[in-house]
Amino acid sequence: MRFWIAAGFALALAAAATVMLKNEYYFFAGYTVLMFVVLATAWNILGGYAGYVNFGTPAFFGLGAYSAAVLFKATAAPLALQLLLAATMSGLLGFAAGMLTLRLRGIFFAIATIALTVIMETLFINWRYAGGATGLQLLRPPPTVPFESYIKMLFVLMALLAVAAVAIARYIERSWIGRGLRAIRDSEEAAECSGVPTLRLKLFACTVSGALMGAAGATMPMYLSFIEPASTFNLNYAIGALASPMIGGTASYLGPVIGAILLSTIQQVVTVTISGEMNVMIVGVMLVVFVVAAPEGILGLFRKFVSSRKP
Amino acid sequence: MPLDLLLEAVIFGVLLGCFYAAVSMGLSVSFGLLDVPHVAHPAIMVFGAYCTFLLTRYGLDPIVAGVLLMPPFFLLGMAVYRFYYEAFEKRGGKEAGVRGIAFFFGLALVIEVGLILGFGVDQRMVEAAYIGNSLSIGDMRIPLRFLVAFGVALVLMSALMLYLSKTFTGRAIKAVAQDEPALRLMGANPVRIKQWAFGIATAVAALSGALLIIIGPVEPGLDRVYIGRTFSVVVLAGLGSMTGTLAAGLILGISESIVLMQFGASWAPAVSFGLLLIVLGFRPQGLFGR
Numbered sequence: 001m002r003f004w005i006a007a008g009f010a011l012a013l014a015a016a017a018t019v020m021l022k023n024e025y026y027f028f029a030g031y032t033v034l035m036f037v038v039l040a041t042a043w044n045i046l047g048g049y050a051g052y053v054n055f056g057t058p059a060f061f062g063l064g065a066y067s068a069a070v071l072f073k074a075t076a077a078p079l080a081l082q083l084l085l086a087a088t089m090s091g092l093l094g095f096a097a098g099m100l101t102l103r104l105r106g107i108f109f110a111i112a113t114i115a116l117t118v119i120m121e122t123l124f125i126n127w128r129y130a131g132g133a134t135g136l137q138l139l140r141p142p143p144t145v146p147f148e149s150y151i152k153m154l155f156v157l158m159a160l161l162a163v164a165a166v167a168i169a170r171y172i173e174r175s176w177i178g179r180g181l182r183a184i185r186d187s188e189e190a191a192e193c194s195g196v197p198t199l200r201l202k203l204f205a206c207t208v209s210g211a212l213m214g215a216a217g218a219t220m221p222m223y224l225s226f227i228e229p230a231s232t233f234n235l236n237y238a239i240g241a242l243a244s245p246m247i248g249g250t251a252s253y254l255g256p257v258i259g260a261i262l263l264s265t266i267q268q269v270v271t272v273t274i275s276g277e278m279n280v281m282i283v284g285v286m287l288v289v290f291v292v293a294a295p296e297g298i299l300g301l302f303r304k305f306v307s308s309r310k311p
Numbered sequence: 312m313p314l315d316l317l318l319e320a321v322i323f324g325v326l327l328g329c330f331y332a333a334v335s336m337g338l339s340v341s342f343g344l345l346d347v348p349h350v351a352h353p354a355i356m357v358f359g360a361y362c363t364f365l366l367t368r369y370g371l372d373p374i375v376a377g378v379l380l381m382p383p384f385f386l387l388g389m390a391v392y393r394f395y396y397e398a399f400e401k402r403g404g405k406e407a408g409v410r411g412i413a414f415f416f417g418l419a420l421v422i423e424v425g426l427i428l429g430f431g432v433d434q435r436m437v438e439a440a441y442i443g444n445s446l447s448i449g450d451m452r453i454p455l456r457f458l459v460a461f462g463v464a465l466v467l468m469s470a471l472m473l474y475l476s477k478t479f480t481g482r483a484i485k486a487v488a489q490d491e492p493a494l495r496l497m498g499a500n501p502v503r504i505k506q507w508a509f510g511i512a513t514a515v516a517a518l519s520g521a522l523l524i525i526i527g528p529v530e531p532g533l534d535r536v537y538i539g540r541t542f543s544v545v546v547l548a549g550l551g552s553m554t555g556t557l558a559a560g561l562i563l564g565i566s567e568s569i570v571l572m573q574f575g576a577s578w579a580p581a582v583s584f585g586l587l588l589i590v591l592g593f594r595p596q597g598l599f600g601r
Binding site: 055103107110114115119122239277284 | 420423425427535543581587591
């Protein structure tokens, strides 16, 4: 119950912001922060619960973005349909990638997902209709009625998506699926022997995770009015999606949310005030420091602090 | 594709393949033999290339510079492994794998951005007598720098193979890969052997970095491309097999150069990764798997 109140409050805050704030920059920045909340949450379903490191976030994100862009170019379909197609395509890619690679463990799975990213990028570089290497310019339609500008609409949509993603992750975490995934992380053999349907669970996690990443990418072409392979399939998405849960804590659905908000807010500030390189440096250093010194992330530190305060 | 063009593609592929095998040798030791998820290997290599670039400004030949870099990189590698061991392998635990990968990923990032901050994003290259000239055989022109890299790669690989099969420490490194508890029972300390081996792998990466900057200009983001190439060579080879690494490098080099000539440069990056996915999907133990 508390979760839904908090979620409702967050959404109300986002809606109120669209009315109160005039400066559009906040929505540009807020959109990115929320997008990383979705990506980190999606990553954590497979990476945090099941222990499969996925470097392929850009593959799913980019396929989602391109599905939406191509659909828009072909039919000028509304945003909701673009989102639906993006999530479906990336979910399918997740399923296919899972079929091919989930027999692999640890680093092999991680490397296979990097491979997936480069292959997707190459495909889209060579697809003329989708703009090839130079990219595709897209003309935004006027915003739908209650919104006065397109970016505010995208911001609210991303807020809805973030709440939906966190709710899905929370549901998975608390159901038998989450227990099964954690069993896989602790020992795949033992889980299999105790009757956990490991392959089915991993395929499910891979599909849901992929679909959410695709949905996060769906509005990117409209956000930029432009899409282009090199930045769409950029490894930086993989870095954000992986670093946020690691820093926030992978054990609970709150971890990636805390990590993503913290990390992408720092990034927004640093990019504006210092430089774009410096923000990647900060992510790298924080990632290394956290995995070495605080393996349970900020959530773990917080729990330790609370339990040490109790007599 | 006409026959003479194919022949040219194959010859070029062999040169390129040997180079790929050489840059993958270090990873073949650190990841193939020691099971360390060393995603930062290409980043260390690029770091080596930049160090080579700095040394050549004092008039050193890039290959000499690469050799000079080996001892400091050896120490660096020992330090990195020690740190990795204390922070992850020793603690063990259920999530050590995930965090170990994340650690090396973060390390690669820090090196990459460090290079950007130090040198900027521009491409850097070195100068030497053999860079820029080429050897003509009939109608075919082979750039000398590829031949030089080819030669160094062969020497490096033979030296490493001899070291691993003939010397006592080399055999101990192979033993630690095959059966760590047994080695422990023999009274040897597996951690020290692994540390030594990781040092060697990093030293080899330094020399590969010199080769990298001889072959072509280097930029800080280059490690991202080489993650795919080096890992696909090592996985295709079958973990830890040195002859396999050479064969896999040649397979990758030849297929990349044929795709390059037939379909153009925009398809070439997908070759190594496509090959990697196929191998992982259908024959995860590699061609010469242990």
